[in-house]
Amino acid sequence: RLVVVYEEGLVPEKSEISIPYPLPAADSIGMVALPVYAKFVPLAVPVSVSVGGRGVGQTAPICNVAALAARGLAEQMPGILTRQVARAVTKAVASKAAKDAGGSWGELAATLYNVLSEQADLRSWLTLPAHIHVLSVWVEPGKTSVALGGVWSGDVTLKAGKTTLVYVTHIDLAVFSHVMVQP
Helix, strand or coil: CEEEEEEECCCCCCEEEEEEEEEHHHCEEEEEEEEECCCCCCCCCCCEEEECCEEEEECEEEEEHHHHHHHHHHHHHHHHHHHHHHHHHHHHHHHHHHHHHHHHHHHHHHHHHHHHCCCCCCCCCCCCCCEEEEEEECCCCEEEEEEECCCEEEEEEECCCCCEEEEEEEECCEEEEEEEECC
16 A cells, blocks of 8 residues: 655745724824735645556645634634734823823834834744645555656555555655655
């Protein structure tokens, strides 16, 4: 049995959108920064697999990790917005206090701090693959070549009654592979 696991690309990194808002009580401007996934990840395309020069099938996408990351962020967004509103209220109160205590200079300092200190939380798992594909086929035992489209090829020894796993990761121009045989 030959099992091919193919990881393609990387989950996109988060980016930030900044939204200015007025602080009427302090007659100034505040800023809210939110994380977003702005880059589009192309859909997974099955990869043809051949053994000994003969096509045995195509990989099937089993997980769109980029879509899972975007969904996870969407599920976290109510909490993110709640924290951002609480920060905005706190900054508005601080800005009003700075204006009352320091006049124009206090207001300017508070406004600059409010705008410059606002950053979205851009932490994410940047090393996760964008897509994961898999193929499982029964093939004849022996030493043969296995190829995944134009992505990877190599010599593999297939043992009777054992499962051979070909694990390939394709990131930009780099391709990493590992072949494991069931003991």
